Amino acid sequence: MKLILLGPPGAGKGTQAKRLQDRYGVVQISTGDMLRAEVSAGSEVGLQAKAVMEAGQLVSDDILIRMLAGRIERADCAPGFILDGFPRTVPQAQALDAMLTSKSMQIDMVVELKVDDAALTDRIAGRYTCKACGAGYHDEFQKPVIAGVCDKCGGTAFVRRADDNRETVGARLAAYHAQTAPILPHYAAQGKLREVDGMADIDAVTVELTALLDTLVAA
Ligand code: AP5
Numbered sequence: 121m122k123l124i125l126l127g128p129p130g131a132g133k134g135t136q137a138k139r140l141q142d143r144y145g146v147v148q149i150s151t152g153d154m155l156r157a158e159v160s161a162g163s164e165v166g167l168q169a170k171a172v173m174e175a176g177q178l179v180s181d182d183i184l185i186r187m188l189a190g191r192i193e194r195a196d197c198a199p200g201f202i203l204d205g206f207p208r209t210v211p212q213a214q215a216l217d218a219m220l221t222s223k224s225m226q227i228d229m230v231v232e233l234k235v236d237d238a239a240l241t242d243r244i245a246g247r248y249t250c251k252a253c254g255a256g257y258h259d260e261f262q263k264p265v266i267a268g269v270c271d272k273c274g275g276t277a278f279v280r281r282a283d284d285n286r287e288t289v290g291a292r293l294a295a296y297h298a299q300t301a302p303i304l305p306h307y308a309a310q311g312k313l314r315e316v317d318g319m320a321d322i323d324a325v326t327v328e329l330t331a332l333l334d335t336l337v338a339a
C-alpha cells in the first residue's frame with residue numbers, strides 16, 4: 121500500500137498515519153519529523169531548514185525531493201508507506217511520480233483530510249508529544265490516561281514543536297493554501313483523490329480511513 125495523506129497543518133495526518141501503519145504493516149514517512157531530526161542533529165540540512173520551519177514556510181523542493189528519494193529506497197518501505205507531509209508542492213508531486221515510475225511503482229490512493237481553518241489553530245496550540253517515543257497528545261482532545269505519563273512508554277517528559285504557536289500557524293496555513301492545495305487537482309486527474317471528514321473525532325476519522333483503505337487491501 122502506497123498512500124499519501126494530505127491536509128493542512130493540524131489536520132491529523134500524523135495522528136492517523138501512526139494508527140494506520142500498525143494496522144496495515146506499512147511505515148509512516150513524515151518529512152516534518154525527518155526535518156526536525158536534522159535540526160536536532162545540527163546537520164547541514166537542519167541548519168538550512170530551521171529558520172524556514174520556524175517561520176512556517178516550506179523548505180526547498182531540492183532538499184525535500186532528495187530526502188524522500190533516499191527514504192523510500194530503504195528496506196522497511198518494501199511493504200508500502202504512508203506519506204505524511206510530502207508532496208507539498210506541484211514540483212514535489214511531479215518528482216514523486218517520476219521516482220515511483222522509474223521503479224515500476226505508483227501511489228495507490230491520496231486522501232485529503234478536510235478540516236476548517238478555524239479548528240486548526242486550537243489543535244496545533246494544544247499539541248505535545250512524548251519525548252521518549254514520539255506518541256502524540258493534545259491538552260484537550262487526546263489526553264494521556266494518567267496525567268503527565270505517556271500511555272505508550274510510561275515516559276514523563278513531553279515536548280512542544282517550535283512552530284506550534286498561534287503566530288506561525290497563520291503562515292503555515294497560508295503556505296498550505298498557496299503551495300500545497302494546488303496538488304489536489306494533480307491527483308484528482310489521476311482518479312486517486314479521496315476526501316475524509318477530518319472534523320470528526322479521532323476514532324471516527326480512523327474508521328472512515330480504514331473503510332477506504334480496506335478496499336485497497338481487498339483489491
Ligand atoms: P509537518 O511536520 O508536516 O507539519 P504540518 O503539515 O504543519 O502538519 P502538522 O504535523 O502540524 O499536523 P498533522 O496533520 O500531522 O496533525 P496532528 O496529527 O499532529 O511540517 C512542519 C514543517 O516542515 C513545515 O511547515 C515545513 O517548513 C517543513 N516541511 C515538512 N515537509 C515539507 C515538504 N514536503 N516540503 C517543504 N517543507 C516541508 O494533529 C494535531 C493535533 O490535533 C494533535 O494534538 C492531535 O492530538 C489533535 N487531533 C488530531 N486529529 C484530531 C481530531 N480528529 N479531533 C481533535 N483533535 C485532533
Ligand code: MG
Pocket residue numbers: 133134135150152204
Ligand atoms: Mg504531523
Ligand code: ZN
Pocket residue numbers: 250251252253254255270271272273274275
Ligand atoms: Zn512515550
